[in-house]
Amino acid sequence: MSLREKKVEKKKEEIRQSAMSVIAEKGYHATTMEDIAAKLLMTKGSVYYYFKDKEALVYESHKILLEQSIEQLNEVLAEELTSIAKLRKAMIVHMEYVITERTDFFIGAKPDQVFVGEHLQEIIRLRNEYSDCMDSLIKQGIQDGSFANVDSNIVNNIILGAMNNVVIWYSPKGSKSIQELADSIADYLLKILV
Known part of the structure; x- marks a missing residue:
């Protein structure tokens, strides 16, 4: 460059x-x-x-955010960890990022209200790519016996929904640090599978 x-x-x-x-x-x-x-x-x-316009600006920002999220998740997936430890770490990394970049995540919560055409298609593609990575992580844990035999698609949507919802109710004035909050939520969400 x-x-x-x-x-x-x-x-x-x-x-x-x-x-x-x-x-x-x-x-x-x-x-x-x-x-x-x-x-x-x-x-x-x-x-x-x-x-070009506000949508293009926000689109580029959100696209970068999703690409970085996918990259972070792939880094966790590549680590030599048990399925439980890997999913827990993936959830913590995700929630810390959601809280840190909460305005951008909040905008992307309902992409069809912000983006149109090719922008919307690309944002949805990136979101699906991220979701597919999480789903494969859950399926891996089911296959190796770490997780209960559940419908991975439903559980994946529950976990992603809960983690992304943090952006709505998180307050920096709360009693827990971002790390403590992410740890607690990850522990609760793991109980769905373990």
């Missing part, structure tokens, strides 16, 4: 972070490109130089 490309990518990341900050305050539909530009002390035209 050339120096110019690095500078462009750095600026785009700055814009994405600013956008998520403004959206966290105002909500997706109420946020305008002017709001995002104002937060960065840029002109609206400068933001449009990097992103």
